[in-house]
Amino acid sequence: MTAGTQDLDAADQLSAVDLDDLAAVDLERLRAAVAAALEGFLATQRRTLTGMDAALTAITEEMSALARGGKRLRPAFAYWGWRGATADAGGPPEDEAAVLRAVAALEFVHVSALVHDDVMDGASTRRGRPATHLGFASRHDEHALDGDPAAFGVGAAILVGDLALVWSDELLRCSGLTPAALTRARGVWDTMRTEVTAGQYLDLLRAAGGLPGPDGALTVARYKSAGYTVQRPLQLGAAIAGAGPRLFEAYTAIGLPLGEAFQLRDDVLGVFGDPEVTGKSADDDLREGKQTLLIALAELEADEPGRELLHEALGNPDADDEQFDALRHLIDSTGARARVEERIAERTEQARAAIAAAPVTEEARAALDALAVAATTRTA
Template structure:
């Protein structure tokens, strides 16, 4: 997958600089972002969903499914901008990278506005390129035609899921129902379920197997997002590449936070409400909010929910008519997605 992405991005780099030398920095920023890290979970689920449905390995299918990493890049670049995050994987977020470039070169206008504009456009560009990489992969057009509705639905779902996340932060909605829906659409469906269904569609899988993949993928994807939420509050910055408690500073209304609001006392809820979204929150305040969440039982509740969802997913996989090697790898991927530390 890295080889396929490198080949695609190298060709796109040449294409951009042929338009104008100023676009060299755009191409290099995207290359650094896409090739500089990431777990490749989405294309991995798609690939093994494809193989599990009887699909044969080929360079073309690897290229097609690697396009999911460009969808992921688009989502992360835009997400970091909306959350005003400083870092991603231990490096400056894209909007910070371009703002720093503006400052270093003494350009006109505001550095922050320049960085924001660049991030919007690079996020858009990677989304456009995801479509191009899929279509130009060399996979048979009949197979692509079956997969196209899944790919389109996935990109719509992740976009509206992101909007619901922004909406919840603006309205202050802390209900568990809302938090679960955001987790489902912002991450769960496009991390596991839709990639599996994309692979199944490319392989021409029967409807019964696609249903089994959905029953496996949706709860597993939600468990993945809940693990991400736990790491966003309690994760080690050395491992996650983001500051401690970053989700608290960003005001994320996650399942973890919603569970704390549901169980904490009035004074603790007031602390949470006052702290969520405070970009200037110091480490001592982060520790205080962590204690509120932990003492309310929300962390334990979230961990139990992760276990329940993962168990349900694996039960669905056990009953699916999947090729044995693919079943083994999908089981390993499920463990990697829900027990990870980064």
């Protein structure tokens, strides 16, 4: 390597570090703005609900607890989708504070999906605390209410999830975006929420034996999580900005592979993650019997004893630690985990190449690339 090449490499490395630092600092600002938007909105809703009846305080407390957690990746992708569209947009720009409130509404869509998903999966924890249906079941016991605590908890959780979806609409509508921007945003918003709900059904169907194999697992991942995590938030930002079809296509080229890689990382963490970091037991996904790509690939490569183990322990709430450890060993020994890691790396690189080629501002390009790395190398 020549001295000139060494200097160039050093300059490139320094530039990358500076851009990453800039993106990281701005991400903290964005997270703070999203948190403030959610807290302000929830304060208003708290007054409304407690004005109806003091018993509704339980609903606002639960929603506040759920909204406080999370990485804010969806609002971050939407915000940078908007910022990246400035070179491709027509008309005057939207007020940034209004955009931040609008993208914060994505967090309520996410809360809704999490709460409903936990009910369907029978999950025990979420973000380091009892899942919503279990929390309300405990509340039923604490107040010595009549009837079945578990049924009460499930019913309350369904309503909390429904209310989160209602509030996502309200926060978007009241964000302060111009009427034209709201109209443009609605198309993406409606598509995203339809896909999430349809994806939840596909997940339910797969758990019942439909959509078998690796392809079925990837179909569920795309519609249940991947689309509304990256692709649709990016396109929401583009719609708010008034960008043209070229940018929407570029954001699809980024969003689909990156959203898949994000979900696959989530699947790996669900089985091999550190509970102290993830906020949930590493046994939960196995106990719930989640039919992820990890499981589909392990099943394809397992021998007869391995398939028997999958049949006996996966989705069995009475399975013990030894069986779950054996399942983790099976996933590793069949090469399923390694193949999923390879796919995560491939899809992440595909998304990063699409980011490099996208018609966005250089500032947005650096931020989106940093987000892509953060979304797929995270430990929680």
